[in-house]
Amino acid sequence: MLPLFSSFNLKGIPVKNRVIMPPMVCFGYAGDDGFVTRRNLHHYRERAEGGAGIIVTEAACIRKEGRTANSQLGIWSDDHIEGLSHIPEIVKSYGAVSLIQLHHAGLIAPESVTEQPVAPSLNPNYPNARSLTVEEIHGLRDDFIRAAVRAQQAGFDGVQLHGAHGYLLSQFASTFYNRREDDYGTILKNRMRLACEIIDGIREACGESMLLTYRMGANSPTLADGIAIAHLLEQKPIDMLDVSHGGSMVTLPRPPKGFDYNWICYSGTVIRQEVGIPVGVVNEIRTPERANYLIENNLADFVNLGRPILADPHWVSKAQHHEEMIVACLNCRPRCKWYTDSAHCPALQIRMKKELY
Ligand SMILES: Cc1cc2nc3c(=O)[nH]c(=O)nc-3n(C[C@H](O)[C@H](O)[C@H](O)COP(=O)(O)O)c2cc1C
Secondary structure, X not given: OOHXXXXXXXXXXXXXXXXXXXXXXXXXOOOOOOOOOHXXXXXXXXHHHOOOOEEEEEEEEOOHHHOOOOXXXXXXXXXXHHHHHHHHXXXXXXXXXXXXXXXXXXXXXXXXXXXXXXXXXXOOOOOOOEEOOHHHHHHHHHHHHHHHHHHHHHOOOEXXXXXXXXXXXXXXXXXXXXXXXXXXXXXXXXXXXXXXXXXXXXXXXXXXXXXXXEEEXXXXXXXXXXXXXXXXXXXXXXXXXXXXXXXOOOOOOOOOOOOOOOHHHHHHHHHHHHOOOOEXXXXXXXXXXXXXXXXXXXXXXXXXXXXXXXXXXXXXXXXXXXXXXXXXXXXXXXXXXXXXXXXXXXXXXXXXXXXXX
């Protein structure tokens, strides 16, 4: 058996293989109220059936005005719990571990969501945004914790905090966005204070057994900052680091010559060597061979396959059992069609044609 398909003991919870389906918002599936729809459930059923060891449900917003899109899932109200509960029910019925990502867009919440986004500090590129008071930061912290409690009540095995991609928590982490001069700005410990308070609060409210993972930005804004963030986070009661990018594309780490993965995935492998907790890597991994190489060579504990699993929900089982060809993601440019309308994903068209014959 390939190492990619070996099991992993994640804090006593068995994970059947090393593949994570990372969080990916299904734009247009939910309505403005953020309630889970039948389309969402069908989406997760197909992909849970497809064999990933961990399925991280797409970014669910802890506040309505913190969304990144109007069709994002909500977890800002107790009313969301019932609808959300069907996702872990389905995912777990296929033997996968079920997490949900908790999110707030901060500075980059679009105008369609809020007229005045909130941010760690003022930013000339976002003239409508205002900076948060300390009292408001505490309110956001408490909302993240409340959202985690809802996730637990809904039956998820755990939550992933969205600390990457230039959203609220990565805005706080990075000197690129955070120009505060109080206890939530300047030195690293202060910039990570909100994330750490959320982590401690979730542990206290949800207990030891719930999984808690953190998606961080490796370049925050440099890889050296990312490594420092990883060292700080490994001291906290989290169970896995998932390493993606930090949103700002100003300083990009360079993989060494001959390392055939992009800088985001490379950064994850660097951080994996630095910390003593499990690490998941991501971005353009794409094929079973490339995914397996990372696990086999101890460069990662888990690999995230995002667009490949959007393109072919059964990517993992096909890779494992070689029964059928994987329908590959065609790497649409300038952007993946799932950001606008998943029905236009060319891989979906190929799958539908295959089913007709
Ligand atoms: C349509 C779409 C939605 C996404 N939504 C999220 C999200 O909700 N949270 C997140 O952390 N990343 C999100 N991502 C990023 C993916 O999780 C992943 O990091 C990215 O697609 C790179 O991995 P890949 O090359 O395997 O696709 C999204 C990506 C896509 C294509």
